[in-house]
Amino acid sequence: MREVNECRVSERIESFMNFVCINFKGMAIPVTSKISIEEYLELERAAPFKSEYYKGEVYAMAGASTIHNAICSNLIGSLNPFLRGKNCKIFGSDQKVHVIENTLLTYPDAVIICGENEFTDREKDTITNPSVIFEVLSATTKKYDRREKFELYKSIPSFTEYILISSEQIKVDVYRKQPNGKWLPSEYKSIQDQFTIEKIGYEMKLADLYDGISFPV
16 A cells, blocks of 8 residues: 555545756746645645745745855854844744745745744745745845845735845845834844844844955945
């Protein structure tokens, strides 16, 4: 019986892989067939690549550049020691986030979660309560991350800070949710700048984020 079940799952994963395509320019392409959240989660957990889900459609996620990965490494490396022993933790780009209000299931570049993790289902691998979300912007994703994705993230009740880090230049945009529900933007463009991650009371230096990274003049 076990062999039969594994075979069926394997066939479904192969089918999943066949209709989730990646454009070689790095743009995500939606599948033509719609599936449920439950189907997506089952197949996503066994698939060899990461995909984003929104209202029945699945989008393959392209790989990241070396600079993108270096920024993520610097970010997590800076925050992990500070958060050790505290009530908040940082998770990297393998952490799936579910926005229950609008169905989005995606993988931010990093998230900070404070208090107990809240999960989508009993598998406990998809969280629903990030407080701070980080996205490292690339040429192909920056418009989506700044606009549509931000609007979708805003439906998360626990979400209070959105931090966008450019991988094309030294530049960080920070959006903080105000008591009236509006989001206040701040921009940082100098390597000498630093900004506060208010949820955890941490002063992040751009010099630390961009450590070891150089851009063409």
